[in-house]
Structures are given as C-alpha cells and as structure tokens.
Amino acid sequence: MSPVSYREPNEKRRPPALFFIRLACAGTVAVAAAAPAQVRSAYDYLARMDGDGDGRVSLAEYQAWMGYAFEAMDRNRDDTLTADELPGGRGRPVTLAAHREALAATFRRQDADRDGFLDARELAAPPR
Numbered sequence: 001m002s003p004v005s006y007r008e009p010n011e012k013r014r015p016p017a018l019f020f021i022r023l024a025c026a027g028t029v030a031v032a033a034a035a036p037a038q039v040r041s042a043y044d045y046l047a048r049m050d051g052d053g054d055g056r057v058s059l060a061e062y063q064a065w066m067g068y069a070f071e072a073m074d075r076n077r078d079d080t081l082t083a084d085e086l087p088g089g090r091g092r093p094v095t096l097a098a099h100r101e102a103l104a105a106t107f108r109r110q111d112a113d114r115d116g117f118l119d120a121r122e123l124a125a126p127p128r
C-alpha cells in the first residue's frame, strides 16, 4: 500500500473557480463539465450537480451549480462581475443575467436528445 493518504474529495457543491474562469474569459461559453482534466468522471460530476438526485441535470441545477461560482466571485453583490472581480483583474463585465443566459444556451446545445435534461453522456460530450 502506498503511504500517501488518499484524500477524499469533500467539497460538496462548489465548482472549482476555474470552471467559471473559463466561462468568463472564453467569450463563447465552453462546457466546463466536459474538460477531462478537471472532471474525472462525468458521473461524479453529474452526481454533484444533481441537486434532486434524479440522475440527470436540469437547467435549474446546471445554473445553480455554475451560479455558485459567480456569486463567490461577485464580492460586492451587485450581480455583475466587473474587471476587478474577474480573474487577472481584467475583462469585460459579466452580468448575472448574461451569465445565466449563456449557461442556458450551452445547456440547450449540450442537450443532444432535447429532453430538457443533461445526462452523463451529454455532460461529457465536447462543447457543441
């Protein structure tokens, strides 16, 4: 056995800030969920996003998950990420409304079977 202790991932519902950084900086919204280096398993990722535990991710769950990072970054709580709140201290302001709409657009693109939910396969699919 390795003496290196295995650290149980115990962060519950907080996506790594990098997810949102990618969203904020990309201009076009990439599906952070699909980044293999950040997500061991689409199933793990789904389980953490899946607030009601029904095995699939609704738009509300998707936005809640992604919105958490926005809230964390929005230090003055004005529902806008200004340059000083963005990674690197620069970039165009991002409003919460715009962020949510961008997430919704991404969600719809990823929802390959158009059932209104993302399953693990759709979460893991490359950005469409």
Ligand SMILES: [Ca+2]
Pocket (backbone or CB within 6 Å): 050, 051, 052, 053, 054, 055, 056, 057, 058, 061
């Ligand atoms: Ca769900």
Ligand SMILES: [Ca+2]
Pocket (backbone or CB within 6 Å): 110, 111, 112, 113, 114, 115, 116, 117, 118, 119, 122
């Ligand atoms: Ca779907």
